[in-house]
Amino acid sequence: MTKKDPMDLSVEEKLSTLYQLQTTLSAIDEKRALRGELPLEVQDLEDEIEGLNTRLNKIEGDINDFQSAIAQKRNEIDAAQQSVERYKAQLEEVRNNREYDTLSKEIEFQSLEIELCNKKIKEATVKVAERKEDFNKTQDVINERQQDLEHKRNELAEIMQETREEEDRLKEEAKELETKIEPRLLASFKRIRKGARNGLGIVYVQRDACGGCFNKIPPQRQLDIKMHKKIIVCEYCGRILIDPELAGVKTEVVAEEKPKRKRTVRRTKKTEDEVPEADA
Secondary structure (H helix, E strand, O other), rough: OOOOOOOOHHHHHHHHHHHHHHHHHHHHOOOOOOOOOOHEEEHHHHHHHHHHHHHHHHHHHHHHHHHHHHHHHHHHHHHHHHHHHHHHHHHHHOOHHHHHHHHHHHHHHHHHHHHHHHHHHHHHHHHHHHHHHHHHHHHHHHHHHHHHHHHHHHHHHHHHHHHHHHHHHHHHHHHHHHOOHHHHHHHHHHHHHHHHOOOOOOEEOOOOEEOOOOOOOHHHHHHHHHHHHOOOEEOOOOOOOOOOOOOOOOOOOOOOOOOOOOOOOOOOOOOOOOOOOOOO
């Protein structure tokens, strides 16, 4: 059996196929809705852990820098102490006051350098301790977030496992239906569906109103929708409109109740016989 060209389909067939596609896509949306906010929560946790790991690497780099600075200052202290010992040995061989004063100043300068280096080492040691504390706290947060992530991933995987087979079947069905719809109409439908809050690109008339935005539809326009002569969209929300019968929806006909007529009671004059006699 040869496949019918989508361009050759009647308006009624186009609308019917389009509504079938909408029903299938809505079923897929329902399957995805079962996951709720889990995919976003998983993504947020992954992003947060990535940021915390970046912070952890920076803290680790800071610790290494401070430790390198401490090692450098200790080397400077060793060099300064060797200079002090050398200058002190030279003091025993000085020949005049000028040499003595020069060596004394060098010894004093190197002693100040040693004090300054020790001060820098203490400051850097405090910084290392602080950064190590930050490192441990950040590591604890990462461990907590990692546990949350594993829990969320397992929960999402369970839901995905339950719905994957049905969702894949619906996706295949949707692809098959898309091949039966002309490209321009399909593109318009997808654009309308993307802009709709509830994902409905085509809706049927409900109680004389649009099934998407619930604005009233004039009787003449409703008649045009039932005639299937052309594709009609809602003038308020832009959704494609079809009649309930084409959508396979049974509508209940509500009979109008006739207003009840008020009964008029005629008053007649009571005869003298009807007048009760007064008590004697």
